[in-house]
Ligand code: VGL
C-alpha cells in the first residue's frame with residue numbers, strides 16, 4: 001500500500017482513445033486491467049475525462065479546410081486539430097467499460113471550454129486556467145503523484161509536466177500508458193518530462 005500522501009492519476013481511459021474509438025491510441029485498451037490492479041495500492045485515486053462540447057475548437061471539423069492532425073495557431077499558441085472526439089455524454093466520452101471507476105474519489109472533466117483545449121489535468125492549454133485539481137490534491141495533503149493512461153505524449157505529458165512545475169513529486173509509469181506519436185511527439189514528450197523533473201518508470 002502506498003502512503004496517504006500519494007495519489008494515482010488515471011488520464012483519459014475513454015472509449016474514443018481505445019481501439020475502435022474516434023481518436024484511437026494503439027493498445028489503449030491493454031492498460032485497463034493493470035491500472036485497475038494498481039488502483040488497489042492507492043488511498044487516493046483521481047480519474048480525468050476529456051469532455052468536449054460539440055463543435056469544440058480543437059476539432060478539425062470546426063476549421064474550414066483544415067485536416068485532422070494538422071496544427072493551427074490559437075490565441076494561446078499552436079494547437080493540433082483532432083478528429084471529433086469525447087463529446088460530452090457520448091459513448092466515446094464514456095470510460096472504457098473495463099475500467100474500475102468505483103475506487104476514484106474524484107473525476108476531473110476537462111476541455112469543456114469551447115474555445116480552449118485542455119490536455120493537462122491541472123490547466124487548460126492557455127497554461128493559466130486551473131481545473132481545480134491542484135487545490136483538491138493539496139487539501140488532501142497529497143505530495144506524490146503516479147500518472148498513467150492516455151495519451152503518453154499529450155494528456156499524460158502535459159499533466160506530468162504541470163504537476164512537477166507545481167511542486168508535486170511526479171512519476172509516470174510508462175508501461176501503463178500508450179502514445180499517439182505524431183511527428184516525433186513521443187520523443188519530445190519524454191525529453192520534456194525528464195527536463196521538468198518527472199520520473200519515467202517502466
Ligand atoms: C488527448 C488529444 C486530444 C489525450 C485528448 O487524452 O491525450 N489527446 N484530446
Ligand code: ZN
Pocket residue numbers: 050051052058082085086111
Ligand atoms: Zn480532447
